[in-house]
Amino acid sequence: MGSIKRISxxxxxxxxxxxxxxxxxxxxxxxxxxxxxxxxxxxxxxYYNGKFLVKLSLPTEYPFKPPTVSFAxxxxxxxxxxxxxxxxxxxxxxxxxxxPSSKIxxxxxxxxxxxxxxxxxxxxxGRIAEQYKTDRGRYEEVAREWTRKHAS
Amino acid sequence: xxxxxxxxxxxxxxxxxxxxxxxEDESLGEDFDDLDxxxxxxxxxxxxxxxxxxxxxxxxxxxxxxxxxxxxxxEVCAVLGLPPESVAILLRFGRWxxxxxxxxxxxHPEETLEEAGLGSNFEGTAKTERVPGFMCDIxxxxxxxxxxxxxxxxxxxxxxxxxxxxxxxxKEEGEAARIQCPGDGCNRIVDYKxxxxxxxxxxxxxxxxxxxxxxxxxxxxxxxxxxxNCQYAIDCGVKNRDLRRIVPTVRCFCKHEFCFGCxxxxxxxxxxxxxxxxxxxxxxxxxxxxxxxxxxxxxTKCNSTIEKNGGCNHMTCRKCKYEFCWMCMGLxxxxxxxxYNCNRYEEKSGADAxxxxxxxxxxxxxxxxxxxxxxxxxxxAKLDKDLYLKTEKKMTSLQSQSGLSWxxxxxxxxxxxxxxxxxxxxxxxxxxxxxLARNNLTEIFEDNQKDLEMxxxxxxxxxxxPVAELAELKVDILxxxxxxxxxxxxxxxxxxxxxKNGEWSFNVEW
Numbered sequence: 001m002g003s004i005k006r007i008s009x010x011x012x013x014x015x016x017x018x019x020x021x022x023x024x025x026x027x028x029x030x031x032x033x034x035x036x037x038x039x040x041x042x043x044x045x046x047y048y049n050g051k052f053l054v055k056l057s058l059p060t061e062y063p064f065k066p067p068t069v070s071f072a073x074x075x076x077x078x079x080x081x082x083x084x085x086x087x088x089x090x091x092x093x094x095x096x097x098x099x100p101s102s103k104i105x106x107x108x109x110x111x112x113x114x115x116x117x118x119x120x121x122x123x124x125x126g127r128i129a130e131q132y133k134t135d136r137g138r139y140e141e142v143a144r145e146w147t148r149k150h151a152s
Numbered sequence: 153x154x155x156x157x158x159x160x161x162x163x164x165x166x167x168x169x170x171x172x173x174x175x176e177d178e179s180l181g182e183d184f185d186d187l188d189x190x191x192x193x194x195x196x197x198x199x200x201x202x203x204x205x206x207x208x209x210x211x212x213x214x215x216x217x218x219x220x221x222x223x224x225x226x227e228v229c230a231v232l233g234l235p236p237e238s239v240a241i242l243l244r245f246g247r248w249x250x251x252x253x254x255x256x257x258x259x260h261p262e263e264t265l266e267e268a269g270l271g272s273n274f275e276g277t278a279k280t281e282r283v284p285g286f287m288c289d290i291x292x293x294x295x296x297x298x299x300x301x302x303x304x305x306x307x308x309x310x311x312x313x314x315x316x317x318x319x320x321x322x323k324e325e326g327e328a329a330r331i332q333c334p335g336d337g338c339n340r341i342v343d344y345k346x347x348x349x350x351x352x353x354x355x356x357x358x359x360x361x362x363x364x365x366x367x368x369x370x371x372x373x374x375x376x377x378x379x380x381n382c383q384y385a386i387d388c389g390v391k392n393r394d395l396r397r398i399v400p401t402v403r404c405f406c407k408h409e410f411c412f413g414c415x416x417x418x419x420x421x422x423x424x425x426x427x428x429x430x431x432x433x434x435x436x437x438x439x440x441x442x443x444x445x446x447x448x449x450x451x452t453k454c455n456s457t458i459e460k461n462g463g464c465n466h467m468t469c470r471k472c473k474y475e476f477c478w479m480c481m482g483l484x485x486x487x488x489x490x491x492y493n494c495n496r497y498e499e500k501s502g503a504d505a506x507x508x509x510x511x512x513x514x515x516x517x518x519x520x521x522x523x524x525x526x527x528x529x530x531x532x533a534k535l536d537k538d539l540y541l542k543t544e545k546k547m548t549s550l551q552s553q554s555g556l557s558w559x560x561x562x563x564x565x566x567x568x569x570x571x572x573x574x575x576x577x578x579x580x581x582x583x584x585x586x587x588l589a590r591n592n593l594t595e596i597f598e599d600n601q602k603d604l605e606m607x608x609x610x611x612x613x614x615x616x617x618p619v620a621e622l623a624e625l626k627v628d629i630l631x632x633x634x635x636x637x638x639x640x641x642x643x644x645x646x647x648x649x650x651x652k653n654g655e656w657s658f659n660v661e662w
Contacts, residue, residue, distance in 0.1 A: 006292045063290055064320055096325060100290045100317055101309070101336045 003062055007032045010104050022108050024056075033058045037108060041151070042116045046143035047075070050151030054111065056104065066098035069111055076139075076146040078118045078129035089124050090114075203641060205420055205648035207400040209388035209412065212374070217364050217385060224250060232257060235274055237343035242268050244329045244363075245341075247370045269332065269341035273304045278345040280311055288313055290334065303346050307335030315350050318342065322355055328362035378415045379408035388412045395424045396662075397652050418576060421647035422584035425662045430583040434523065452481060522586040529579035532612065533572055539615055540568035543622075553620060563626055567611060567633045574608045574636050577644065584647070589657040593650060600646060604639040611636055 011032065014024045021040035028034060035056040041047025053072040059065040071077075071086030081087045090110060091097055123129030131139045202208075212220070221240075228239045231254055245268035246253035257264045265272055280299045287294040288310035302308035309317075317334045321327045331347075333340040344363075348356055368374045368385050372392070377384045382404060390400040390412055399420045400412040409418040411427075419427045448459045454472035466484055468475050475484035547561045581601045588594050611632040614625055622629070650656050 003291070006290065009292045061320075064316055096327070099332070099336045099338075100313065100334050101307070103336070106336070 003060070004032060006063055007058060011035075014105055014108075019105055019109050019112075021112055024108075027055070033060070033062070035104075039108070039112055039115070041147060042112060045116045046140040047077075047115050047147050047151070050147035052151050054108075056108070063100040063102070066093040066095060066102075067104060067107060069093065069107065074146060074150040076128065076143040077115070078120050078123035078125050078132050079114055081124050082128070087124070088114075089122065091122065203645055203648075204652065205399065205401070205644040207388060207390055207398065207402065207412070209386050209400075209402045211377075211405045212385045212387055213405075214361070214364055214383055217367060217374075218360065221364070221367055224248065228254065237345040238270050238274060241270055241341045241343055244366065244370070245269065248367065269330075269339050271304055271340060276304060278303075278343075278349050280349065283308065290317075301346070301350060303333055303340055303342065305333050305335065305338055305340040307333050307338055307340075309334055311350060318347060318351050319355060322351070322359050322362065326362060328359050329366045375412055375415065377404040377406060377408055378410055379404065379406050382406045382408065386412060397654065399423055399648065399651070419580045419583075420577060420644055421651070422580040423651065423662075426584060426587050426658075426660075427580070429660065429662065430526075430586065433519075434526075449478070449481065452476060519586065522582045526579050526582040529575045529582070533575035533579070536568065536571045536575065536612055536615065540564070540571075543568075543615070543619065547619075549619065553623070560626075563630050563633070564622065567615065567629050570633045570636050571608065571611060571615070574604060574640050577640050578605055578608060581643070581647075587658050587660050587662075589659045591657060593655060597643075597647065600639070600643040604636070604643050607632065607636045607639050 011024065011026070014022075018024065021042060023038045025036050026032060026034065027036045035058070037054040037056055039052045039054050041050040041052065051073075052075060055070050055072050056067055057070075058067045069088045069090065071080050071088065073086075074082075075086065076082070079088060079090075088111065090107070092102065092107065092110060118129075118132055120129035120132045128139065131142075221243075224243060225236050225240050228243060228250055229236050232239065232242075234242070242253060242257070242264070243250070246256070253264075262272055278301075280301045282297060283300055284296070285294075286298060286300055286308065288298065288300070290309050290313040293310060293312075299311040300308050301311050301314050314334065318331065321331045329341075331342040332338065333342065344359070347359055351359070368376055373389055374385050374387055376382075377386060384404050384406065386402045386404065388400060388402055390398060392413070394400075395413045399422070401409055401418045401420050402412045403409045410416065411419055411424060414424040414427070416424075416427065422430070448457050450457055451469040451472060451474055453474035454469060456469055456471045458467065458469065466475065467478050476482060477484055543564060547564060551558060551561060578601070581597075581604075585594070585597065585601070588597070611629070614629050614632060617625060
């Protein structure tokens with residue numbers, strides 16, 4: 001399977017014309033399956049001015065199996081687990097939703113979009129989701145505080 | 153639609169009986185039929201008359217089920233004038249409800265097609281192509297000689313990628329009816345013509361197996377036989393809502409007898425819902441709680457649970473030091489000098505506590521009465537079977553000792569099967585009886601239950617005789633076996649008739 005070819009092509013496209021607020025590089029030049037992504041907090045979100053290190057791992061069956069995305073930088077967000085894994089649950093990354101023609105660029109843009117608009121109904125952190133829904137001010141305050149502390 | 157009512161009223165009617173006979177004749181084959189027509193007809197008349205507790209059903213093997221699907225696809229093709237591979241997708245989308253699907257298609261053709269994962273383009277045949285200047289969006293390969301494929305949605309990928317994608321869906325994810333085009337955001341469903349063109353014979357077989365599985369799951373009149381590794385499905389007209397009035401036991405070609413309503417092992421005469429309640433109750437810890445409330449009392453002051461472990465009725469709660477009388481639950485100080493002999497039965501202070509206690513105790517006793525008998529038959533059935541398996545080994549020796557032929561010792565096998573079946577029935581009569589409210593019908597039921605039980609126990613006893621004596625008991629065992637079966641039929645018929653006519657009254661809502 002031409003998985004290396006496909007990955008190289010996506011990597012080239014993403015380095016040459018990166019989407020807004022996203023830069024990518026290989027974590028290790030000899031391994032195309034592990035990517036290091038720097039994601040800037042979108043303007044208007046409590047993550048603004050923060051730079052988040054996001055790890056993107058491609059399975060060997062990529063693109064037939066979806067990549068996984070996790071936050072290496074601590075982030076206060078309903079859709080990111082509040083532990084050392086920083087796992088993220090994206091609908092489009094579920095095995096049965098993923099299509100082999102879906103692109104990494106779209107995944108990353110979707111992840112960044114989630115920083116602006118969390119999806120509390122699909123939360124992995126129920127407590128943060130609850131707060132997001134009932135006490136938006138406090139949620140933003142904490143998210144901003146964490147961004148300042150961990151992501152700058 | 154009156155088909156269900158037909159079914160219910162047909163259960164014991166003449167029509168049905170003729171129908172049953174017809175199918176029997178079919179299975180015997182025409183030639184055999186002609187051979188001794190007049191005689192066998194009379195015999196069948198007695199033998200095959202459908203009992204009130206029996207239901208009509210048919211056993212299907214996977215090719216039968218595939219033929220059935222194909223038949224329906226062709227039927228709808230003729231009406232809608234669409235290609236069969238698309239109609240198959242439409243029917244799966246509509247869960248094989250032909251009438252509803254055709255209606256929906258007639259009213260909103262485009263929406264229906266879109267929702268089902270079909271476009272409105274039906275042009276073109278499935279074939280792979282080489283396209284100049286093409287690059288596969290999945291693997292990024294290009295090249296003049298790259299074979300490619302696109303469904304009618306036009307999303308084109310190289311054949312290798314398409315194949316890999318389909319293989320993964322079928323083999324790893326077990327998906328068949330809802331495999332979408334590999335295109336990002338495209339919800340077109342992969343049709344069987346595309347699939348057959350792209351994947352290996354082996355995968356095509358697996359794909360059909362999966363489709364057949366969803367077909368059976370989708371149809372209310374079909375159910376897989378739950379026996380391990382059994383490949384047959386049962387076709388039976390009993391609907392979910394009929395289960396209050398009928399217990400549809402069916403028998404697969406693999407000999408497994410199960411309930412078409414709930415897939416559990418045959419549980420006649422108890423209806424599915426009561427069986428579920430009963431099993432839940434037996435499993436439930438609440439019965440432990442029930443024991444506690446029957447064998448212990450609560451301190452009326454601090455509610456600590458107390459078990460009386462000595463003879464004296466003067467109880468002092470270890471926790472709150474409250475002093476009371478175990479018999480009447482009243483305050484000890486009110487007892488005056490009548491210690492060790494409580495005569496204060498009428499006192500209000502103890503009456504409430506006592507009535508709750510008594511109620512719980514009698515309900516527990518009632519439950520245990522039925523449960524013990526239920527569990528006993530289950531256990532005995534196992535023991536009977538073990539005994540039979542041992543006996544079977546000795547049957548060879550019986551043959552040589554008594555000069556009986558193999559055919560002649562088969563009576564033990566028949567007897568063993570009858571025992572198993574009767575115990576199965578008896579077991580469930582106790583679960584059923586637990587939920588019955590008492591009236592005249594219950595008494596008849598209990599008489600039937602008693603008769604069957606006595607017959608079963610005496611047959612079971614004969615079974616335990618030394619192998620050497622079994623040959624002499626042959627006639628007795630044969631008679632008893634026939635009697636057991638007869639009693640079972642009487643009990644089941646009576647119960648089923650009353651269930652069908654809604655004659656039973658129960659002590660629970662269900």
